[in-house]
Amino acid sequence: MDNNNDSSKSLTGPHFLFVTFPAQGHINPSLELAKRLAGTIAGVRVTFAAPISTYNRRLFSKENVPETLIFATYSDGHDDGFKSSTSSDKTRQETAGRYMSEMKRRGRETLTELIEDNRRQNQPFTCVVYTILLTWVPELTREFHIPSALLWVQPVTVFSIFYHYFNGYADAISEMADNDPSGSIKLPALPQFRLRDLPTFLVPENPYSFLLPAFREHIESLKQDENPKILVNSFQELEQEAFSSVLGNFKIVPIGPLITPRTDSRSGAEYIQWLDTKNDLSVLYISFGTVVVLSKKQIVELCKALIKSQRPFLWVITEKLHTSKEEENEEESIRSFTEELDEIGMVVSWCDQLSVLKHRSIGCFVTHCGWNSTLESLVAGVPVVAFPQWNDQMTNGKLLEECWRTGVRVMEKKEDEEVVVESGEIKRCIEEVMDEKAEEFRRNTARWRDIAAETVTEGGSSFKHLKAFVNEHIVPWG
Structure with missing residues (x-):
């Protein structure tokens, strides 16, 4: 270790290794942070490591990156990509469990090689930044005596919920789930949460x-x-109370929003040309991300709501990462409504989401409340219909509706063991965001848009936090 440190004194600053989980919600913010470190802070070098499968699937672009950012790979044991093959919950659990186990085994092996190779080349890593679900990475960095930091790609409110769950509140939450599902619970320095939140x-x-x-x-x-x-x-201003919720236990550093500004607006894209023909604030933008798969029943209800609403819409239906052979894809589910939908809207398989959200015609974002999409709605200043499906999305939906007041959350119903949001409820929420409370929601989103822009510019809170973090990892020369 000492020899490596001595020989690195000729280098010009810290060398960060980013290790990301192979999912879009992890890759996007990780890569944006890597670009910021390498492109805006003098002397910083970054190596960005993602599984081989993410490069094969082209989940991100290596173009337009600073010279001080280089790309590397590690293996997750599924270099050709991982896909579940059944809709059975039990089998999905078993398959995912095997995947995580194999990722840990092969990931440790290949990441060890990367760390050792860089040491031999006199370019040792001075800090490792890793994302959620890669619990084996800090174990490995401790073996090499390299400092590490967890990049939390969800709101700090969600981290606080998990922390309190594991530190005294697990029984209370489990009891509420079993005996009082409509009840609520108060966690330290956080809002009141219902089970659905x-x-x-x-x-x-x-x-x-x-x-x-x-x-x-x-x-x-x-x-x-x-x-x-x-x-x-x-960013600090967005979740002020939550940042103090576990402050005494960890050093929590808000450095977002990690949203990539687009230099190419794709003005020639067909969907942009279509949006150009629409009135200001008149279009619904609908997207449920790359993971969430809506049931056929839910797709039908959403189609009915759009037809009843008669508002122009742009609906993105992407190829899902984990659909099974038994599941009907979403495009097939809407086929019977194609003629009516084509008269009022447009369905595409991909779009530049931030460019769309910033288009003058967009009046509402119907979103699954993934954290990246949630932040993009705030950065673009677009009100939302929150349509959360699982994990942190439930909490994000609550924050959007009740804390930041930038939209309304749908109310779901349980039908034959399946949770569905009915067409009437979807239409009600659309009308509330586009008409009844449009002015209030737009005023609130404009406020958060301005704060989000300020916080990442020089002198802003996130900018200062990130610079201080880098300074902690500058190796003293001499």
Whole structure:
């Protein structure tokens, strides 16, 4: 170690290694942070490591990056990509469990090689930044005596919920789920939460609750670090109370919003040309991301709501990462409504979301409340119909509606063991955002848009936090 440190004195600053989980919600903010570090802070070098499968699937672009940012790979054990093959919850759990286990095994092996190669080349890493679910990464960095930081790609409110769940509130939340599902709970320095506001991993019957131990591992792993740091893709002004909720236990550093501004507006794209023909604030933009798969029943209800509303819409239906052979895809589900939908809207398989949200014609974003999409709605200043599906999206929906007051959340119903939002409820929410409370929501979103822009510019809170974080990792020369 000493020899490596001595020989690195000729280098010009800290060398960060970013290790990201292979999902869009992890890759996008990680890459944006890597670009900011490499492109705006003098002397910083960054190596961005993602699984081989993400490069094969082209989940991100390596274009327009600073010279001091280079790309590397590690193996997750599925270099050709991972896809579940059944709709059975039990089998999905087993398959995902095997995937996580194999990722840990192969990830440790290949990341060890990367760390050792850089040492041999006299370019050692001075800090490792890793995302959620990669609990094996800090274990590895401790073996190499390299400082690390967790990049939390969800709101700090959600981190606080997990922390309190594992530190005294698990029984209370489980009891509420079993005996009083319409009740609520108050956690330290956080708003009042109903069961429907909490991350779904906390509910025992949720098919993905098996991932809950990974969040416990994160918290326990952080406690083992001498100076545990969590970089959060949020900003101080947005979640003031939540940042103080666990402040005494970890150093939480808000450095967001980590949203990539587009230099290419794709003005020639067909969907942009279509939006150009529409009136200001008249179009609904609809997207449920790359993971969420809506049931056929839910797709039907959404189609009915759009037809009843008769408002122009742009609906993005992407190829989902984890659909099974047994599941009907979303495009097939809307086929019977194609003629009526084509008269009022447009369905596309992909779009530049931030460019769309910033288009003058967009009046409302119907969103699954993924954290990246949530932040983009705030950055663009667009009111939302919150349509959360799972995990942190439930909490994000509550924050949007009740804390930041930038939209309204749909109310779901349970039908034959399936949770569905009916067409009348969807239409009601659209009308509330586009008509009844439009002025109030637009005023609130404009406020958050301006604050979000200020916080990442020089002198802003997130800018200063990020610069201070980098300064902590500058190796003293001489």
